[in-house]
Amino acid sequence: MSTIAAISTGYQTAAIAVVRVSGEGTRALLGQVLRRADGAPFSTWPPRRARLARLVDGGRPVDDVVCTLFEGPASYTGEDMAEISCHGGLVVVGEVLDCLLRHGASPAAPGEFTKRAFLNGRLDLAQSEAVMDLIGAKSRRAAELALTQVGGALSGEIEALRRELVDLDAEIMVGIDYAHEGMEPADAGVVSAAVERLRAHTARLLRSYAYGRAVAEGIPTAIVGRPNVGKSSLMNALSGCERSIVTEVAGTTRDVLDETVRLGDLLLRLYDTAGIRETDDAVERIGVERARRALEGAELVLAVFDRGEPLAADDRTVLELSRGRARIVVLNKSDRPPVLSAADFPGDTVVCLSAATGEGISQLEQAVQAQLLCDPPDAGEAVLTSARHREALRRADERLAAAYDALAQGMPPDVAEIDIREAIEALGEILGRTASEDVIGRIFERFCVGK
Ligand SMILES: Nc1nc2c(ncn2[C@@H]2O[C@H](COP(=O)(O)OP(=O)(O)OP(=O)(O)O)[C@@H](O)[C@H]2O)c(=O)[nH]1
Ligand SMILES: [Mg+2]
Known part of the structure; x- marks a missing residue:
């Protein structure tokens, strides 16, 4: 992917500003514009260490900066990336960015750093959305909920639900695929008990939305x-x-x-x-x-x-x-x-x-x-704060209800299997496993440039 650069601290006068760079050309790009006082070439700089350097544009000094290089894949975006802390005057920051663009970087689109983190598997979609919620949080509690979600609290619960359904689905499919070899079909009682247990979980998460929305959005x-x-x-x-x-x-x-x-x-x-x-x-x-x-x-x-x-x-x-x-x-x-x-x-x-x-x-x-039926959740419980997540979870819950009803009416497990598969898809949308390009594009468009 191309090497991108953007001002991550916004356009305002401040003591310092941070300009971010990400992409496989990061090292080469910085090698062209950063000079150490001791003359050590950029290629010898250790990663994850802040290094003082002068940023020069074709020999013209632009600013004295502190640069930290993060090597992929263990970086925010999963690629080689760098954070350049420069002086925060509007002219200086603008010049630093211009210099990077002149040396081959492309301007980052809104949310492009986080989008790359998502595409490189560093964050799932729910975590990426939480990054934006954290930046836009209107209260301390909202920030707390967002930070928990960035850390994977919701993703972990959704992924656990999804895994259990995938296992259940596999069990039913084995019974169907190998029926001719004398394999017993999955036990309807066992399947419906599992579905019921999972629905208790989706129901709790869905209930948490009243509180989550009241905290995050109002x-x-x-x-x-x-x-x-x-x-x-x-x-x-x-x-x-x-x-x-x-x-x-x-x-x-x-x-x-x-x-x-x-x-x-x-x-x-x-x-x-x-x-x-x-x-x-x-x-x-x-x-x-x-x-x-x-x-x-x-x-x-x-x-x-x-x-x-x-x-x-x-x-x-x-x-x-x-x-x-x-x-x-x-x-x-x-x-x-x-x-x-x-x-x-x-x-x-x-x-x-x-x-x-x-x-x-x-x-x-x-x-x-x-x-509003929005009691605070118990400590450590994941909370739904996004309408998109609620919609997908509601669909998953509906499919599970349909699966349960089919089994209760004595239909064979392979009828319920179709519903279970749809529930797995819906849960996958929350994490971004099965979300369309469109949905993903729309989510990252709402980010600010530099994030
Ligand atoms: N003693 C007392 N007076 C109050 C209280 N709340 C409001 N008032 C007084 O009631 C009057 C009307 O207050 P507002 O807040 O303008 O009432 P409002 O309902 O917005 O009135 P409108 O905009 O005209 O519809 C003012 O003189 C307030 O000082 C209260 O809790 N105790
Ligand atoms: Mg009034």
Whole structure:
């Protein structure tokens, strides 16, 4: 493969920057542009040792750099590669990269280093995706989950599942292929017991997605309620900044404001909306319409009420609009004498809090976890965070269910074998064993250049 180069630290002024090079021409390329003060030729430099050198472009000094060579196949990409730490000024970094390109390197495409790592078997597809999740992590917990996945926690579980299915499939196939030689067909009871056991595993992984997604991506959440109940105050209390304007005037918020906030481990993509009420004001009416749409698009609704006042007609409209949705009733202004209580909202999860003092906010977190069925996993358990992985795992699980049903209906194991083979394929897609070029291309396109 060609030798590629890219700035891995992004285009910004910093003390140092790292330019990466990978490909079989790495040594030859660096031999042309790096000079050691002691004159030792590049070919004699030991790998995995940082070496100070001057980078020169046809005799013209460009920068003093520290270069580390990693020999393939035990490198990130699996090829010979190098990391050049240079001074981090935009001009200097640009010149270092230009010099490498002038001496024969090609500019790396987005994610090309990691793509090569995948193609050379250094990382599987799930691990490669986790590299990007780690870079883009929006919270410490999200970074932790991504790092565990880079380390192979999810891949290990998926691969173990796949292996067991491959063994099971082989057992069934032996019975089919050698039936004429008197080989007994696989025992349907044994096969269905194995399938059931594997399904318990896929079911647990699928359940973990609610938590994984809430941590990694966040849940679209609409804050709705009649005017003045404290929706914007709640948004501000959760985001820790004065994101929304708060006043005692009913009808302050006119447009939908969004902000991603952290609630314990979970991320909520919060939408603060205009107070829902009948109004003659044309601008406010548009705001109310947008609030309704935000509510429809949300996966979780925080329906806010003023705990110090009896339920008004507009409050009942809010309850009506959010009926049947994943909803938490928030009784705000709990610092005031109470009028409303949980008993006024039978069947609902109710949290009393004060957006003004912050009291009760932590109860909201527990309520969100319970409402979204996203309890944290036990330590060491793999967590699904990607929609692609969930989709493939869901397909595998469906095929296993079909295999189980076929066996339960007394069909011979070779009918179930087709389903088992499809389940193996679906699991292979997660790891990239059976993913199409298209899927792989699309995954790496989303990376940044230099990764
Ligand atoms: N005592 C008390 N007052 C609060 C609390 N939360 C909000 N308020 C007050 O209630 C008033 C309305 O607050 P907002 O956050 O603007 O209410 P809103 O629901 O966004 O109102 P609109 O945007 O008009 O729909 C303000 O005067 C807030 O200071 C609370 O927990 N306790
Ligand atoms: Mg408001």
